[in-house]
Amino acid sequence: MSSAPATVIAGAPRSLREAWVALAGLSAVFLFEMLDNSILNVALPTIGRELRASTTQLQWVAGAYAVVFGGLMLAFGAVADRFGRRRVMLAGLVLLAAASLATAFVRSVEQLIAVRVAMGVAAAMTTPGSMALTFRLFEDDGLRVRATTLISTVGLIGLAIGPTAGGFVLAVAPWQVLLLVNVPIAVLAIIGIRRGIVADQAADLHRDPMDVVGAILGTTTIVLALVAPTLIVNEGAGSWIPWAFTGAAVLGAVAFVVRERATQYPLLDLRLVAHPLVSSGLAFKAAAGLATAGLGYLVTLQLQLDWRWTPVLASLGLLPEVVVLVAGGALIRPFVERVGLERAAWTSAVSVVLGLAVYGVLGRLGYLWVAVALVLVAAGMRVVGVVAGVNVLRGLPKNRTTIGAALTDTATEVTSGAGLAITGTVLASIFTGPITSPHWTAHQTAQFHTATTTAALTLTGLAAALVAYGIIRARRA
Template identity: 35%
Template sequence: MSSPQTAAARGTATPATVAPAPYPRRWYTLGVLCLSLLVIVVDTTIVNVAIPTLAASLDAGSGALAWIVDSYTLVFAALLLPAGSLGDRYGRRRALSAGMLVFGAGSLGAALSGTAAQLIAARAVMGAGAALIMPATLALLTAVFTDPAERARAVGLWSAVSGLGVAIGPTAGGWLLQHFSWGAIFLVNVPVVAAALAGAAFLVPASSAPHRPPVDAAGTVLAVAGLGALTYAVIQAGEDGWATTGTLARFAVAAVLLAAFGYSQVRAAAPMLDLSLFRDGRFTAAVASVTVMFFGLAGVTFVLTQIYQFVLGYSPLEAGVRALPGALALAAASPLGTRVAARFGIRVAITAGMVTAAAGLAWFATADGGSGYGHYVVASVLLSAGIGLTMSPATQSSLSALPPAKTGIGSAVSNTSRNLGTVLGVALVGSIAATVYSGRMPEGPAGESVGAAAGIARHLPAPSAAALHDTAAAAFVHGADLGVLITAAAVLVTAALVARHLPGRR
């Protein structure tokens, strides 16, 4: 038998230096992972355009409508960390398949719901399935793409699908509502789930952490309770007000639970979440940038959907179609972000993306009640392009800081921050827009929401209808401007922190 030195002298590799062979069907695997990701991300926004229809069909009040939207996100965010840990322990393909089954069952239940309560419960089940799916997709991607250059391309495509799903949700929902009943926006998930399950069985390899971590029961309970309490506090703050006693109490409870979770992780022999990850600037900066970018995207999508329908008078389908330029900009900018990061470094790519997004948000904030579609599409394209430039480099940055045993839980941390950013964006921008709107409108039903004003205006004589529409449009757009302007400031501050603390080109 030849020695390692002899083998090296002959120019052959020793077993210790042989890189693992790439998975031969890895690009097909990526297709399955992206399909699985797309269906759960679309569901974060597809319901928004159906709110007026659901209100009439299910006789749902404003509180029930809010929970139809938020129950999915609440459960999704609360279960992400434990779900990522379970995938690391028991297998990421198993987590993906189990998540698709749960998500599909919840989708079928949502489509067949006859009351608002049933729909809220079904949406919560869908959120549980989504929590299993999302971290598994990124962990599996990391496992099958071992070459750094190929992994960067794969992450770029994954990131594009992740952001694209948020952007095309209103378009897909509008088209389905135009041609079918509201149940179609949930029933359409079932064949997608079936295709993803079949693809996972044949094209996705088994993958788990190299050393199975033990189940952290205390950490799991505290993570679910803490993240659930925080998400609930943010959601309710948008309705009850941010400075009320109830809101402050809910945030205090969430803070105590999350502090207890952190303490349990420090003390645990085998913690579910290694808090030392946050000492790495690549990981922390990536998490912060993703959070604030989805904060902006979700907030703008929430108010823009209402502006298109209630201010500019578009149907759900017309509003959805007009959201497509932003979606296309995001899809085009995501692979560009990968190339910029490869040439100039991740810090330059993320900072450039965040500055571009902030420019779009600032431009949005100059709108008034008479602004047309052209104004909003410029803002949407700039924001979406900035998010596309940021997403892939930020995901690469977080992955580069993760050991193989922690890719599931690490990606779950990143995705949890994304979901919390989404919830916070809708809650904060939505609450500011609603508060300013109510304060600038005379007392009465039309002052409750811009949608209520639009419904009343349809039954008034033309001069009165035009006057009410103009007043409501000016009030709502002014409130939306203020919320979006605060978002732009948050993005710029985060961009400055990223530029300061994220490692340079190396």
């Protein structure tokens, strides 16, 4: 199996400056994905009032994008590797611009949900391609890491400033502006990609028949896996509904594996996933997704419900994580050059596990330990998000890079949902009474401390198992 890269621009760029047009377009793609994940949340109360939406409908306004995005990435990754990564990305950007423009004409919550679904489809068409095209743009692994770091930093800045910027916009403009901002971002991305990246060569694509059954099974499984955690939180761990979705997701995963092993032209060749670089990178990404989602949820509840911090103060309490995520990009290149790609991947994943462990054991003792946990997890995630993704693509043939990028994003999305589900289930099983009550009894406070410790240490054990597996696989690379 060859993992030799194929360049996308004739005479591969020898520096980031030579590829600045392409990188500007690819950065814009990642920016809209991160911005869409955060900027709309601050407007949900306003949307609810203006469109007379129920709590469930508002939940789907926020969640429809993530579910569709996560569910379709594998399918569109396979399509892009067959029909052209640049072509699929440009089509997705046109869809994004059109869906964003449609926001101006939204008059009901159902229409807004439809717009969010279309945006999720656009994100699934574009986001994996941004990683794949970045990787293929350069021949040198060092330049690949630097370019991926640059693009991810732009996206993380969007994620960090999204809620604050959204709040300022709502003070002077209608909520629709928050989604209309995607139009100029999409236009910038289209210009950068059309001018900076040439179309894929036929030799860099493959023409295997599309595994439609596998695509349906994979998409259905991922959607069920992403919806189940939300149902656990909303319906409660005692309801049969979330567990029915969870069981269906497990059955779907089994059916998908059976299908992919049996068919001549699988959507996802499991032999490629078994490659040491690929399986180790996916394990590290999965551990980071599990830890980040679970820790973020636990800390938010602790600051606002246990310690009774105001939302503004709680947002300031999360600043250590934001600072590391945004500013930490400057440290990735020297760190990777010093220790190498493989060691950088597993040491950063270990940092994520250590952060979770610190929170589980010491988090209740004071904010200092919470801040230490946030910094360790953010630092680990910042490095592993870049390095593990690059390693996955290094381990794949040149005509499977987009589905490889889609696979890393899907692993993160699914394990993030699993982290929330585990946390919500533990809290629901230990804490009695409404958790949002303004006044807890001493017994409820003790229950909350037990629940957060149990949830954090459970996630620590699972993340540690994933990291250990990744290290074992990486040593075989």
